[in-house]
Amino acid sequence: MADPSNADIAAAFDELADLYELDGAIVHRVLAYRGAAKAVRDAPQSVAALTRAGRVQELPGIGATLEEKLVALVETGTIPALEKLRAKFPPGLVDLTRLPGLGPKRARRLFDELGIDSLQALETAARQKRLQDLRGLGAAFEQKMLEALEQGAGDAPQGRIVLHRAREVGEQIVAALAAHPAADRVELAGSARRMADSVKDLDIVAAATDTRALLDAFTALDVIESSSAPGENAARARTHNGISIDLRVVAPEQFGNLLQHFTGSQAHNVGVRERAVRRGLHVSEYGILDDATGETLRCASEEEVYERLGLTWVPPELRENRGELDLTEVPPLVTVEDLKGDLHMHTVASDGHNTIEEMARAALDRGYEYIAITDHSASHGFGNDVSPDELRRQIDRVRAVDATLDGIELLIGTESNIGVDGALDYDDELLAELDWVIASVHTRFAMPAEQMTARVIAACEHPSCDAIGHLTGRKIEQRAAYAIDVDAVIEAAARTGTMLEINGAPDRRDLNDVHARAAAQAGVPILIDSDAHRTTTLANVRWGVATARRAWLGPAAVANTLPWAEFAPLRKRAR
DNA sequence: GCCGTTTTCGGCCCGACTGTTTTCAGTCG
Numbered sequence: 001m002a003d004p005s006n007a008d009i010a011a012a013f014d015e016l017a018d019l020y021e022l023d024g025a026i027v028h029r030v031l032a033y034r035g036a037a038k039a040v041r042d043a044p045q046s047v048a049a050l051t052r053a054g055r056v057q058e059l060p061g062i063g064a065t066l067e068e069k070l071v072a073l074v075e076t077g078t079i080p081a082l083e084k085l086r087a088k089f090p091p092g093l094v095d096l097t098r099l100p101g102l103g104p105k106r107a108r109r110l111f112d113e114l115g116i117d118s119l120q121a122l123e124t125a126a127r128q129k130r131l132q133d134l135r136g137l138g139a140a141f142e143q144k145m146l147e148a149l150e151q152g153a154g155d156a157p158q159g160r161i162v163l164h165r166a167r168e169v170g171e172q173i174v175a176a177l178a179a180h181p182a183a184d185r186v187e188l189a190g191s192a193r194r195m196a197d198s199v200k201d202l203d204i205v206a207a208a209t210d211t212r213a214l215l216d217a218f219t220a221l222d223v224i225e226s227s228s229a230p231g232e233n234a235a236r237a238r239t240h241n242g243i244s245i246d247l248r249v250v251a252p253e254q255f256g257n258l259l260q261h262f263t264g265s266q267a268h269n270v271g272v273r274e275r276a277v278r279r280g281l282h283v284s285e286y287g288i289l290d291d292a293t294g295e296t297l298r299c300a301s302e303e304e305v306y307e308r309l310g311l312t313w314v315p316p317e318l319r320e321n322r323g324e325l326d327l328t329e330v331p332p333l334v335t336v337e338d339l340k341g342d343l344h345m346h347t348v349a350s351d352g353h354n355t356i357e358e359m360a361r362a363a364l365d366r367g368y369e370y371i372a373i374t375d376h377s378a379s380h381g382f383g384n385d386v387s388p389d390e391l392r393r394q395i396d397r398v399r400a401v402d403a404t405l406d407g408i409e410l411l412i413g414t415e416s417n418i419g420v421d422g423a424l425d426y427d428d429e430l431l432a433e434l435d436w437v438i439a440s441v442h443t444r445f446a447m448p449a450e451q452m453t454a455r456v457i458a459a460c461e462h463p464s465c466d467a468i469g470h471l472t473g474r475k476i477e478q479r480a481a482y483a484i485d486v487d488a489v490i491e492a493a494a495r496t497g498t499m500l501e502i503n504g505a506p507d508r509r510d511l512n513d514v515h516a517r518a519a520a521q522a523g524v525p526i527l528i529d530s531d532a533h534r535t536t537t538l539a540n541v542r543w544g545v546a547t548a549r550r551a552w553l554g555p556a557a558v559a560n561t562l563p564w565a566e567f568a569p570l571r572k573r574a575r
Numbered sequence: 576g577c578c579g580t581t582t583t584c585g586g587c588c589c590g591a592c593t594g595t596t597t598t599c600a601g602t603c604g
Contacts, residue, residue, distance in 0.1 A: 020576095025576090026576090027587095028576070028577080028586085028587055029576050029577090030576090031576085031577095031587080032576035032577055032587095033576075035576090035577085036576085036577090060577095061576090061577065061578095062577085063576065063577050063578080064576090064577095065576060065577085066576075066577090100602085100603085101593075101594090101601085101602065101603090102601095102602085103601060103602050103603085104601095104602095105600080105601060105602085106601070106602090135595095136594085136595065136596085136600075136601090137594085137595085138594070138595065140593085140594060140595085141593090141594070141595090144593095144594095230591095230592095231591095261589090264604090266604070269588075269589085270588055270589090271588095272588085273588040273589070274587080274588065276588085277587090277588070278579095278580075278581090279580095282588080282589075283588075283589080284588085284589050284590065285589085285590080286590090
């Protein structure tokens with residue numbers, strides 16, 4: 001039996017939290033399960049393996065009881081308490097809690113007192129006006145439920161917006177507001193500031209000399225379709241392309257508190273506040289209340305907020321409660337400017353839109369010292385098929401352009417498909433003639449995890465395979481990662497000297513932050529590549545850098561921050 | 576159920592909103 005993945009374990013703990021909540025457990029017990037689920041999901045190593053090793057209590061939020069449940073899950077494939085609770089409550093009951101305004105307490109009462117066990121049963125009861133029979137619930141609640149059901153609120157979790165789309169809108173609005181005469185400071189906050197993979201909505205915070213004027217300017221922007229005003233210093237709006245935006249405005253002396261609060265994440269803020277309480281301080285969006293003096297401290301800057309709490313300021317990308325509150329100094333994180341090369345891009349030879357020379361000149365403009373031209377290999381047919389003969393001609397073309405350009409090293413490479421059996425395209429001799437080979441899975445995503453893992457490990461063991469591209473094949477908000485044992489691949493990459501890529505395509509960002517952190521900790525050199533298909537998308541490394549930063553990676557962990565002379569010998573073929 | 580600069584029990588982040596109440600429970604971010 002294969003070990004459960006961290007995602008599987010986290011899902012089991014989340015389900016236990018939901019069911020214990022329905023069961024009426026005290027909220028702190030429920031939160032303990034949710035916290036444990038998050039710790040497992042964020043863990044950069046296999047939690048199943050940690051459990052076997054008897055070390056799982058090293059994870060924050062895992063104690064003796066949860067260890068016992070993990071041992072059961074790893075050894076038997078199931079958790080007895082979970083089976084018991086599943087038998088106790090109909091599966092449709094958890095669906096009810098997805099409706100806004102209907103949580104576990106009310107769901108439990110609807111079940112106990114009216115026998116409601118599904119969205120369908122809720123709708124029927126609401127139409128028959130039976131919900132208002134319950135003490136504490138009235139006609140307004142009933143109406144709200146019917147409206148929510150009509151809008152399909154219970155059907156499926158709402159889709160999130162991939163970060164680059166949200167930031168495009170957000171950055172534009174921030175720039176427009178910052179230029180307004182009433183604006184003192186304007187910043188994007190929330191998960192967009194933390195550079196998460198995707199966002200639910202946008203949070204913008206501002207300090208202004210004239211709050212009313214700035215709010216009016218915001219709602220009058222061309223991109224805004226509709227707006228409402230939930231308070232004196234706030235506006236909520238929707239853009240024409242369907243993105244919800246919250247704007248909050250405060251006086252400049254309070255801006256640091258507001259920015260810190262709305263940047264989150266929730267888990268980070270909870271961690272911050274728990275530590276503050278131990279010092280007799282209470283943190284909110286309005287300030288820091290000091291028990292000793294009864295006074296509320298306001299901070300103009302975010303740095304001041306952290307300093308007053310005795311904490312090191314935390315870069316927004318790290319604010320996920322993954323250990324950042326124990327930092328004693330701000331860690332060095334990789335930046336776009338640190339990158340000296342890009343090892344994954346396409347040209348008109350396969351499915352790209354620009355020539356070798358155009359890509360090279362664009363790379364020079366970005367200040368790169370080296371790039372690899374890595375058109376798709378022939379077996380799967382992206383755009384034009386690059387046959388072995390075509391690849392030989394491409395070698396000559398790249399060498400020719402390289403000879404005409406100063407200041408940049410042009411590598412001839414390929415993005416080779418990884419076959420079902422782990423074989424690369426092109427014969428070994430031709431692969432060995434290249435300067436660089438990145439290998440990726442593009443077919444047969446549905447194979448079992450054991451086979452997919454063996455397939456990619458086989459590629460790692462090929463002497464000409466320098467790196468693995470977009471390891472898990474995920475497309476953010478579109479397609480889940482295929483089943484693969486990432487830990488096993490990381491181990492193989494470390495053993496064979498194969499680099500692992502963070503693909504910068506904004507809907508890939510693959511490796512993700514958790515995997516990239518684990519790979520770097522295992523000593524695997526990480527690449528940040530654009531996977532550009534035209535000159536303009538070379539800039540996509542921005543999203544790869546964002547993921548690297550969320551993975552706590554400094555420049556030293558990222559191989560293509562090295563100058564060519566130091567990068568070249570790191571390639572497997574040069575070792 | 577976890578956890579410890581209040582250490583093995585007694586706490587556990589903060590504030591806003593809603594609908595129902597007449598002081599508050601539940602929900603949400």
